[in-house]
Amino acid sequence: MAEKTVPVLSLWAKGAPADRDAPFHPLPCHLIDVASVAWSMWETVVPSAVRRWFAGGLGLDESVAGRWVGLWAGLHDVGKASPAFQRRMKGEAPHGTISACVLRDLLTEPPFGMATDAAEVIATVVGGHHGVFPRSGAVENVSPRAMGHGAVWAAMRRELALTLVRVLDVPPGAPRRPDNAMAMWLAGLVSVADWIGSDEGYFAFAATDRAVAIALDVDDYVRRSAAAAARALDNLGWSAWPTATAPRTFAELFPKIDRPYPVQTEVRDLADRLDGPALVIVEAPMGEGKTEAAMYLADRGNAALGRRGHYFALPTQATSNQMFGRVRAFLGERYPAELVNLLLLHGQAALSAEFAVLRQEGARLLRPERVDEDPGVDVERAGVMAGEWFTHRKRGVLAPFGVGTIDQVLLAALQTRHVFVRLFGLAQKTVIVDEAHAYDAYMSTLLERLLAWLAALDCTVVVLSATLPRGRREALVRAFAEGRGEPSPPAPLPTAGEGSTNGAAVAYPRVTWWSEGERGGVGIPAAGRKRVVIEQFRGGEVADEEADRRLGERLAAALAGGGCAAVICNTVARAQRVYRALRDGGHFAPEEIDLLHARFLYEEREAREQRALIRFGKPGGRVATADGEVEVARPERAVLVATQVIEQSLDLDFDLMVTDLAPVDLVLQRVGRLHRHARPDRPRGLTEPVVWVRWPGERDGAPTLDPGDAAVYEPHVLLRSWWVLRDRMAIVIPDDVEALIEAVYDESGASPDDGSQRFRREWEDTLEGHRAAVAEERDEAEKRWLKAPTFSGATWRLIGEPREEDAPDFHKEFQALTRLAERSVEIVCLYGTRERPTFDRSGLDRATVRGMPSLEQAKRLLRRSVRVTARGAVAALLDGEVPAGWRKSALLRNHRLVVLEDGATAFVGTYRLRLDRDTGLEIERRGTEERE
Numbered sequence: 001m002a003e004k005t006v007p008v009l010s011l012w013a014k015g016a017p018a019d020r021d022a023p024f025h026p027l028p029c030h031l032i033d034v035a036s037v038a039w040s041m042w043e044t045v046v047p048s049a050v051r052r053w054f055a056g057g058l059g060l061d062e063s064v065a066g067r068w069v070g071l072w073a074g075l076h077d078v079g080k081a082s083p084a085f086q087r088r089m090k091g092e093a094p095h096g097t098i099s100a101c102v103l104r105d106l107l108t109e110p111p112f113g114m115a116t117d118a119a120e121v122i123a124t125v126v127g128g129h130h131g132v133f134p135r136s137g138a139v140e141n142v143s144p145r146a147m148g149h150g151a152v153w154a155a156m157r158r159e160l161a162l163t164l165v166r167v168l169d170v171p172p173g174a175p176r177r178p179d180n181a182m183a184m185w186l187a188g189l190v191s192v193a194d195w196i197g198s199d200e201g202y203f204a205f206a207a208t209d210r211a212v213a214i215a216l217d218v219d220d221y222v223r224r225s226a227a228a229a230a231r232a233l234d235n236l237g238w239s240a241w242p243t244a245t246a247p248r249t250f251a252e253l254f255p256k257i258d259r260p261y262p263v264q265t266e267v268r269d270l271a272d273r274l275d276g277p278a279l280v281i282v283e284a285p286m287g288e289g290k291t292e293a294a295m296y297l298a299d300r301g302n303a304a305l306g307r308r309g310h311y312f313a314l315p316t317q318a319t320s321n322q323m324f325g326r327v328r329a330f331l332g333e334r335y336p337a338e339l340v341n342l343l344l345l346h347g348q349a350a351l352s353a354e355f356a357v358l359r360q361e362g363a364r365l366l367r368p369e370r371v372d373e374d375p376g377v378d379v380e381r382a383g384v385m386a387g388e389w390f391t392h393r394k395r396g397v398l399a400p401f402g403v404g405t406i407d408q409v410l411l412a413a414l415q416t417r418h419v420f421v422r423l424f425g426l427a428q429k430t431v432i433v434d435e436a437h438a439y440d441a442y443m444s445t446l447l448e449r450l451l452a453w454l455a456a457l458d459c460t461v462v463v464l465s466a467t468l469p470r471g472r473r474e475a476l477v478r479a480f481a482e483g484r485g486e487p488s489p490p491a492p493l494p495t496a497g498e499g500s501t502n503g504a505a506v507a508y509p510r511v512t513w514w515s516e517g518e519r520g521g522v523g524i525p526a527a528g529r530k531r532v533v534i535e536q537f538r539g540g541e542v543a544d545e546e547a548d549r550r551l552g553e554r555l556a557a558a559l560a561g562g563g564c565a566a567v568i569c570n571t572v573a574r575a576q577r578v579y580r581a582l583r584d585g586g587h588f589a590p591e592e593i594d595l596l597h598a599r600f601l602y603e604e605r606e607a608r609e610q611r612a613l614i615r616f617g618k619p620g621g622r623v624a625t626a627d628g629e630v631e632v633a634r635p636e637r638a639v640l641v642a643t644q645v646i647e648q649s650l651d652l653d654f655d656l657m658v659t660d661l662a663p664v665d666l667v668l669q670r671v672g673r674l675h676r677h678a679r680p681d682r683p684r685g686l687t688e689p690v691v692w693v694r695w696p697g698e699r700d701g702a703p704t705l706d707p708g709d710a711a712v713y714e715p716h717v718l719l720r721s722w723w724v725l726r727d728r729m730a731i732v733i734p735d736d737v738e739a740l741i742e743a744v745y746d747e748s749g750a751s752p753d754d755g756s757q758r759f760r761r762e763w764e765d766t767l768e769g770h771r772a773a774v775a776e777e778r779d780e781a782e783k784r785w786l787k788a789p790t791f792s793g794a795t796w797r798l799i800g801e802p803r804e805e806d807a808p809d810f811h812k813e814f815q816a817l818t819r820l821a822e823r824s825v826e827i828v829c830l831y832g833t834r835e836r837p838t839f840d841r842s843g844l845d846r847a848t849v850r851g852m853p854s855l856e857q858a859k860r861l862l863r864r865s866v867r868v869t870a871r872g873a874v875a876a877l878l879d880g881e882v883p884a885g886w887r888k889s890a891l892l893r894n895h896r897l898v899v900l901e902d903g904a905t906a907f908v909g910t911y912r913l914r915l916d917r918d919t920g921l922e923i924e925r926r927g928t929e930e931r932e
Contacts (some may be wrong), residue, residue, distance in 0.1 A: 008156050008163075009213045011081055011705045015205055020583045025205045028163060032222055032832065033643035035074030035164055036229040037676035038189060044230075045238045050185075053458050057182045067170045072122055072191045072324070074164040076129045078102050081157045084146035092146035092513045097134040100127025101142045102157050111165065111172060117261030118177035125178075125187045125793040129194050131185075131417030170746035171817040180789045181423075181456035181797060188424020191397065199817035202232040211627035238341065238399070247303040250296050253334065257292065261527045265294035266511050269298045277455060278515035279480040281463040281473060283508060285734050286672040288527050291323075291434070294462045295330055298430035301460055307399030309726060313409050313732050315438040318609060320344065323434070324403040325624060331401060343403040365839075397425035404435065408818070410443065413450035414784050414817075415802045427457040435648045436465040437470075437665050441774040444472060449478035449788070455483025455730045466669060467508060469745035477514050483789055484516065493521040508738040526563040530733045533688060534725065536695040537658065548581035548696075551658065554692075556587035559637050560901040563655040564616055567641045567913050568670055570596045570660045571708040576919045583918070588639060597643040600920040602749035602830060603863040607652060611641060616652040620679050646673065653677045657688040660694045660706075663713055664721040664744045667693070673768050697745035701756025714773060716766035720744045723752065723759075773927075777820055785816065824869040825877045827898045827914055828861050834899055839864070840902050849883035849897065858891045865895060870923045877907030 010027055015024030042051065043066065055065035065414035079098030083089055093101075103123035107114045114122070127134045147153060164170075180184065195697045197203060206221060207213035250260060250268045260268065263284045270280065280297060282290050297644040298310035312327060317676075324344045333341045397408060398421070400433070409431060410423035431454055439447060454461050463476060474492050493506050512518075537551065555565055567582075569575040572613035579595040582588060594615075596608045612631075613623045616630040646652055646668050653676040660789045661668060674689040675682070703722045706714060724743045731740070751763040803817075832849055839845040839860065848857050868874055876895045886892035898906045898913060907911045907926065914922045 004356075006079070008158075009218075010087060010205075010210050011156070013077060013080055014200075016372060017076070021206045021209045024213070025203070025408065025774070026207055026216065027077065027222055028160060028196065029206045029216070029225070030203075031074040031077060031160060031164060032167060032218075033203045033224050033229070034193045035070040035168060036191040036231065037197045038073030038224070038226040039066060039168065040226070040229040040233055041189060041193060041238075042069050044233060047306055047428055049306035049458070050308070052306070052760070053428065054178075054185065056675050057178055060173070060175055064171055065172070065175070067698055068167045069186065069189065070168045071161075071164050071170050072126050072186065073193045074168075075103060075161060075189050076100065076126050076194055077129070078106075078157050078160055081148075081160060082146060082153060084150050089146065089370065093138065093142045094130070094134075096127045096130050098127075098136050098142055100124055100134045100139045100148060103127070103145065103650075106118075106158065106161060113172070113174040115174065115177060117174065118648060120187075121177055122341070125183050126190055128187055128420075128799075129191050130797070131191070132802050133799055135796050136794055157443055163218065164373055167218070178785075179456075180795070183795055184453075185427050185457065186424075188418075188422070191418055192420050192424065195237070196229070196232050199232065202228045203774060207893060210837070227229035245303055247300055248334075251698045253296055253299060254292055257289075260514045261289035262524045263509060263527070264289045264293045264296070266522060266524050266763065268296055268510065270513060271297040274300075274460070274515055275305070275511075277458045277484065278460050278513055279451065279477060280462070281465070281468070281476060281512040283465050283467050283473075283510050283512075283565065285466055285509065285526070285530075285737065286669075288463045288509065290814070293652050294432045294434075294464060295327075295469050297460070297462055298432065299334065301430045302846045307430060307460075308429050310432060311397065311402040311404070311409060311426065312432045312434060313404065313406040314353060314849040315406055315407060315435045315648055316645065320404050320434065321609075322650060325431070326468055327401065327403050340401060342403070343399045344403055348566075352365030354657045367849050377593075385851070388663055397422050399425075406443070406447075408445045410450060411432075411928075412816075413446050413786055414455060415786055415799050419786065419801050419802075421800060423453060423457060426454060426459060428459055429459045431460065432462045432464065434464045435467055436476075437461045437669070438648055439584050440820070442777035442781050442817075444475070448475055449481040449785040451476060451783075453707060453789055455480045461835065466672070467665065467741050469741055471745070471747055473512060477512065477519070481514055485790065489518070493519065504911035508905055511736055524549065526734045530675065530737065532674060532731045532733065533690040534728050534730055535690060535692045537692040538695045545577070545581065548578050549585060550585050552582045552585035555582070555639060555656075555658070556585075558656055558685065559639070559683075561683045562636045563686045564634065564637070564653075564658040565639045565658065566616075566646065566652070566654040566673060567639060567658040568646065568660065568710050569641065569643055570662060570706075572599045572643055572920070574660070574708060575641050575643050576690065576922065579919060582641065588637075592635070592638050593641070594638065595641045595919060596645060597868060597920060598645055599868075601866050601915070604917070604920070605866075609645075610643075612646070612652060613650060616640065616654060618653070621681065621717065651676070653679070655682055656692045657689075657696065659691060660709060661696060661703075661718065661722060663717045664710075664724055664740050666713075667721065668723070668731070668733070668740070669690075671731070671733075675691045680685055700758040702759040702762050714766075714770050716763070716770035717744060719759075719762060719766055723755070748905070767912075780817075780820055820870055822869055823874050823878070824867050825874050827877060827913075828865045828869050828892075828895050829898050829900055829921075830864060831900055831903060833896060837897060837899055848884050851885045852888040853885060853892065855891075858889055861892060861895070866921050868923070872925070873908055873911040873913065873923050876884060876911060879909075 009026050011117065013026040013027040015022065021713070046735070053067070055062045058065050060068065065504050076099060077095060079085065079100070082095065083100060084092035085095045100123045102471060103126060104119055106112070107119035107122060108116055123139075124133050127139070147877040163866065202227065206216060240873050257264070263282060267280065269827065274916060282293060284290055301307040312323050314323055328342055329340055361478050395837070397412070409426065410417060411424070412426055435878045436447075451461055452549050461480065488638055493512065504802070506521040509524045509526055510521055511524060512521040535676035537554075549902075551567070559565060568577055569578055575595065575597050579593065583590065583593050594608065594611065596605070596612055598605070598610060610623055610625050614630050614632055615635055615638060619632060619634075622629040623632065640646070644666070647666060653671055655675070657671060659672050662670070668744060671689065671691050672692060675900040696705055698704065705718055708715045709718060721744055724740055749767050749822075751760045755763065786805055788799070792800060830839060831841045832838040836843070837847045837849060839847055847861060853861060868877060877898075879897050882893060882895065883897055886895060898908070900906050900915060904915050910926050912924055913923075914925050
């Protein structure tokens, strides 16, 4: 039987009317909304450099390309003009797949006239607006029943497309086939435009019933939709982009720097020569001005090349928080009279005291309604995830300026739903990867793939590092060059002793760069030298409590005349144990001993980080707190016991340091906190930097490594670090840095001839394990990463098998992991009972668990959160359910509730979790004293 012709304005897109008199949003209106948002984004959000890049790839001028972008975005839901969607036919093809099926043919017809291969790419991209590209097989097998028999449904879909052509004034002339980078960028724009265009707060249902829908004035609706799109973008802060200015000199950007460091001078001169995408790797010790050099290069790209902003990627939340303050100050001085959209990105960004100061009152989260109507998709979960993109944590890759953890950009190299949204947000930004030496083989492999995609998206990338092994540096250069289409890897540059380039030996410190086939590098004079004395603290095994007692005695003697010391431990459990030994040893007053690690509740950890900065920070500095800024005030005598959180995270300065044996590059990072700032008043006996290395016991000429250390760091790397440090009395920075790094990370793997037989045997055994571990980490990364931008297969295969973000309850195989660590879970610690949890012990201040928490309530809950990594405890916690109300919250949907029964203790499976204000969360097996 022939289909009955119906007006296209009677087709619904939102609201799913159960009868003809219910309010709904007509399908043509929704397509116009999304097209309006996409066009407005092209005009006001997309940087001029990106517009040139994308339009050039299509073979169109910018204005025409923008109209095609609006058209494609609007056509994303053309598949809703089908029986499968309009009649809610369960088990049929999702409407995104139907859209892809329709557009493959429709876009090749007049007036579109696209080539078949180009139409195929656009159809796949547009059909993937719910996060995953439809597979070719699914598109080819859409049934006539789902599509609609005969010409009636096809005519309605063509009418919808021609309406968009008319309202957007799309001229004749078919675009060329977009490459993979352009396809991913377009997919990101279409998804974001759909999310914004689906928000009923801006785009209310246009029809109270079917009769009103049919009578709508389309041209009048187009005008209203365009105004709503502009208002939405303005409220999201995307219009907050500073007025274009001429490039500033280094002196103008950093007037407080009287004389630039050599690193800054070299990068400044290089930045002035670069006229396109480039990779710049800066290797220099801390305190040489790398951050300002990167900021100058990013600002130059914005002002001279038409880019729009930058993203600072750092290894931890603490480093992100600290860098956020510096970037905020820089942008405030750069654009003193304008609103600048700067966002902080990490799991606890909403709780940052400084970020809270920056947030405007009344800022709202976008909450798109019914973002995913496709069968087989958990609508509630999909809605929360889409809404999550518009929290500050995830929107930062879309905003002009962002600071956050490396995880947020590494996700752009992984197969995940909506991965193209991240790539869209990063396109043509300057991406600054700080502390690159802090990443393991898994993260480094993902970084290589990320660099390839950033290169294909015309980004400039600045990699900052204290130092990199030569193999890592070459891998980064090769990845970026391949992303730019370099047919063969560029030849490695000679390092010191092998030759020179640009007239100077490429010795450490150095700057290496690659730009459109040009490869260069130059060694840089160090701004200063520091000789660090090494003393081996031989106290037996690291876990020896007697050694901890003797450490307290020796520290008390060393600090008898005053001074500030850091004791850095490799594990939380050991840091807690050492802290207790020093606290209870009778040598220090309670206010002289402090502890900092990652297993405090967020509110307590934040307070301790701020206290550390106030006590050990830069002279004259100020620290942002919830109560305002506090000036740095160094105590006469103090000891901070900490884990690796102070390795890169905080700008601290100590007179004396004690550290567990660690990989040599991390030992160098740690001693960077020794005599970091110029102080004329160092206590007597502490006027030169000295580090005591907690030396493991030895047997037959080989170390007996602590099991806790070997669980955190590769035993082979620890063994080699022990070997290169064993006879050293001192390290001169930067002179000795490169030799030490290469000695530990040299890939040849040859064992020293002068080592004992047992040492050489352990060398070979651990080397085999190390190589297997590195290979496994690379394999895990390659299973999860995106196909390369040069991939020649079907577009849908770029993503392939998407993994889940932020899903600790999923098996590792199905997670989009940015770090290949043991599984972890965030817990929120409250009082009372699971049915009636409270923030206070008295039971008066109740917490929300059944209904969705407000933003302020969610922030209060997050301040009571802490991450648990102990394997057995994590498994037991993940067996428990997320409270019903939290599952609807973008900020809390993966958190578990832990109720402290006696105000301090909870039992989870076979584990006891004890929350101590002095030492943080302690985890031990029930019935034992075994701590994890």
